[in-house]
Amino acid sequence: MRLVVLGGGESGIGTAILGKKKGYDVFISDGGTIKNNYKEVLALNKLSFEEGLHTEDLILNADVVMKSPGIPEKSDIVKKILKKGIPIISEIEFxxxxxxxxxxxxxxxxxxxxxxxxxxxxxxxxxxxxxxxxxxxxxxxxxxxxxxxxxxxxxxxxxxxxxxxxxxxxxxxxxxxxxxxxxxxxxxxxxxxxxxxxxxxxxxxxxxxxxxxxxxxxxxxxxxxxxxxxxxxxxxxxxxxxxxxxxxxxxxxxxxxxxxxxxxxxxxxxxxxxxxxxxxxxxxxxxxxxxxxxxxxxxxxFQGVEHRLEKVLKIQNVEYVNDSKATNTNSTYYALDSMTGPTVWIVGGVDKGNDYNELMPLVREKVKAIICLGVDNAKIINAFNNVVDVMVETTSMAEAVKAAQKLSEKGDTVLLSPACASFDLFESYEDRGKQFKAAVQNL
Known part of the structure; x- marks a missing residue:
């Protein structure tokens, strides 16, 4: 049985290891680059792989394909696999x-x-x-x-x-x-x-x-x-x-x-x-x-989860809170709802079709300043321009945190709750949260 694994990330590598153990002929194909630590695991387990491309001859002869969750159904290679009638399943199913x-x-x-x-x-x-x-x-x-x-x-x-x-x-x-x-x-x-x-x-x-x-x-x-x-x-x-x-x-x-x-x-x-x-x-x-x-x-x-309403530090009586895991407006709604005092809100990134209207009542009530952190902040500016007095655009975490420090005073909270994905400026929401914590610690 030939198992082709699309994507050389955490779920792909795990599937490949299990597949080999269960006697499958395994091949991993990643259209991007595979991280070095995963390449070492592949070498250790003598698993064949490719990165930076999808070679059709090595993929379309599969009996089953495990597709990593990040790869959309609309991608060319997935369409070709489906056209050939090869079953595509998730790592969980496999x-x-x-x-x-x-x-x-x-x-x-x-x-x-x-x-x-x-x-x-x-x-x-x-x-x-x-x-x-x-x-x-x-x-x-x-x-x-x-x-x-x-x-x-x-x-x-x-x-x-x-x-x-x-x-x-x-x-x-x-x-x-x-x-x-x-x-x-x-x-x-x-x-x-x-x-x-x-x-x-x-x-x-x-x-x-x-x-x-x-x-x-x-x-x-x-x-x-x-x-x-x-x-x-x-x-x-x-x-x-x-x-x-x-x-x-x-x-x-x-x-x-x-x-x-x-x-x-x-x-x-x-x-x-x-x-x-x-x-x-x-x-x-x-x-x-x-x-x-x-x-x-x-x-x-219970200690809570990193990057989820995580209290980072209190500096000059201003609380800094890392909620980088908030990648949609609903998640940010919870964060703003739990704020008890005036809030300087750091928001922005890759918008996944957000409707900011649901946040309006909370922003009016709690947010004194907005710091936009993203490549394209137009939608956020249009939504909240008339709601808060101060809006600042930034393109790096260090810049955003410095701006937040200037705009905050005793008793305020600086909240990173982006309501967006992180991929415009960061590798992941974890990377975004870690950069926030590092920038706060450097203040």
Whole structure:
């Protein structure tokens, strides 16, 4: 069996290693450049690859193709593979056929990394030996090839779910759905929503779907489509008394007839969105029979996720907050919503079809100055020109942070929450966040 792997990143390398171990004839093809550390792994494992091009003769003879999530369906080579009738699957689908332990799959437009890491933390503290993979850390395929665990907590993007055929998590979580990546879904929101719900399409009556009952897109979809899995809702608004809900500033869970309560102010993570992330994690922990005391302790000592509302430093009584992971307006909405004082907001990058109107009330209420950080800031300037008094354009992180320091005073917060992808000026949102932290430390 010939396995062709498109893309020599984390998921591609993991798939290649697992494929070779399972007896496939493996070839990796990357249209760009493969990082040196991955090339070393390929050499060590005696895997053949190419970079900077796609040689059709070496690709179109595949029995199966694993496409990395970053490669769009519209790319020429993908079209040619599909035309030949060769199946294209995701790394999750490929690895899952060799995985014999259960998985917990977590998706959503925002909060999925925090929810995934928090869920993993709860289960680990509860004594379960769980792998952590998907859109995070070492790839699922790599771990299936190299490790033995009791189960996996997987963070799954819509791109990863697009390539799923038979994969079904035992517990699926959908944190929320808001418009994102619409450029990959023909600018149709319903296509993106359908991609997220692929997480439950192969689930059975013995499986669970945990979801935000307050989320309009989720509620509408569930109203129009049948799901086999048992439904476990969570709600901040008191819409449901099933699953997990909030009453009198206390989280209450009735899952599996074991009542769990925890005051919101005892959570280590701040902000309404993090209450929801905690409710999703509690749902999973209770389904996995983790002790109540362990759940409470884990929720109060969890450290949070880098680049997600991460407090960097306080300088001259100005708080600097790194929220570089906010790559869409919905994510930035949560960040602005959790600001308590006047805010200097650093925003901008590669716009993925953003509608800034939803941020207007929060910007009017909380933002005293906007610093644009991107190659093209026209859309941001047009949106907020009449809303804030001060707008500055910058093209480097050091320049943006210096401008923020000049514009901020005692009691303010400087918030990097770009609402955009990072690829115009940075390698990734991680690179953007690290540059922000370095620039703040240099002040």
């Amino acid at each position: 690895a899952n056929q060799f995985n014999d332990v259960e998985t917990i799959g977590i998706t959503g437009s925002n909060g999925k990394t925090t929810t995934t890491m928090l869920t993993h933390h709860l289960l680990k503290q509860g004594g379960l030996n769980m792998g952590l993979a998907g859109n995070i850390g070492k790839s699922f395929a790599w771990q299936v090839a190299e490790h033995k665990v009791e189960g996996y907590v997987l963070e799954l993007s819509s791109f990863q779910l697009d390539g799923v055929v038979k994969y079904a998590p035992h517990i699926a979580v959908i944190t929320n759905i808001s418009p994102d990546h619409l450029d990959r879904y023909d600018y149709k929101y319903e296509n993106y929503i359908a991609a997220k719900f692929r997480i439950t399409m192969n689930q059975t009556e013995d499986d669970y779907l945990v979801y935000d009952a307050d989320d309009e897109a989720i509620s509408n979809w569930l109203g129009e489509n049948k799901v086999k899995a048992k439904l476990i809702p969570f709600s901040l608004s008191g819409k449901t008394k099933k699953g997990v809900y909030v009453k009198d500033d206390t989280i209450i869970s009735n899952i599996k007839k074991v009542k769990f309560t925890m005051p919101i102010n005892e959570l280590s993570l701040e902000g309404k969105h993090n209450v929801k992330n905690a409710m999703a994690a509690i749902s999973v922990a209770q389904l996995k029979n983790i002790r109540k005391k362990t759940i409470m302790e884990s929720l109060s000592n």
